[in-house]
Amino acid sequence: MSSYKVTYFDITALAEPIRFLLSYLNIDFEDFRFDKEQWPSIKPTMPFGKVPVVEIDGKVLNQSTAICRYLSKKAGLAGSDDWESMLIDIAVDNVHDLRQAIASYKYDPLEESKKTKYEPLIKETIPFYMDKFEKIVGENNGYFVNGKLTWADLFFVAILDYLNFMAEIDLLEGRPNMQALKKKVLAVPQIKTWVEKRPTRNP
């Protein structure tokens, strides 16, 4: 049996989709979390100076989305043909675009510039993406792609707490289809078990 170790800060964010997928697969994994203070000493040991990183059978891998895609194939959540796999990849990358737009506000080092980003983020960018997601999920029987559970759904719900934290609002407010999607994903028994037992520090 393969061994898995996830290395990340003690938050959900980019590692949580990996943790969701490993949990979905009923794979026992080492959930290694470090404090901010440890980061300077850990950073130089990471393949590209970033985390999350996953060690599979001793091989150290970066790029969380690539790892999620790999795990989702094992889980049967990566689409039933190449076209469907592409639609799932598109959905995931659309969520990443939203994440990066929010992060561009949250992590702007210049207070002045950061302030000017908030209003367009809340009034334009987030509604733009979230309304599209709401519509897409509404048209796809309650899921992102082709009316069935895929890793795009797990990915979004896993990263949602982090998006809400960065945006300082609830992205699902007034969006019943997305609320239902969240509920469904969190009701998957393995995900439910994981969320109940995971460290409570958030997001």
Added chain:
Amino acid sequence: MSSYKVTYFDITALAEPIRFLLSYLNIDFEDFRFDKEQWPSIKPTMPFGKVPVVEIDGKVLNQSTAICRYLSKKAGLAGSDDWESMLIDIAVDNVHDLRQAIASYKYDPLEESKKTKYEPLIKETIPFYMDKFEKIVGENNGYFVNGKLTWADLFFVAILDYLNFMAEIDLLEGRPNMQALKKKVLAVPQIKTWVEKRPTRNP
């Protein structure tokens, strides 16, 4: 036979990996390019307000990397098993990280902040990534992954002109492995033919 239409600005950048892959596949495609002035009227018609967009048999798709991955499977450039596919995805996303670091300088709207970004970009970030790529390609028989041509190689070479343009330097200078990789990809007959016939406006 399927029909393909690529919609993008009249530049290489994010559309060029798609154009490389379509060319590699000997697929005739409509290479629709618009001027900056047309963008405000085109933007609202795009799925997520961004380009490139590819229309395949009338279906309009965004997210260039997802589309590249789909095309690369048709081309036999997406890895021979799930593990290798993941290694290719990781390589592509590492190139994206470098691209985004350079773009964060290039497209910074605040002149003051932009200026402060250039030195660390040129002296730290670019050498960090490019030296790693140089080493990886050196260790993998002249390719990004497992000693053979994959879409990670096509992706990097396709986007290289754009990276150089944004960074205002030649990323391959002093990096012979990466120079050899570029040469090899551009010598692939279908790529050679495409590069010779593509519009010369650059990057």
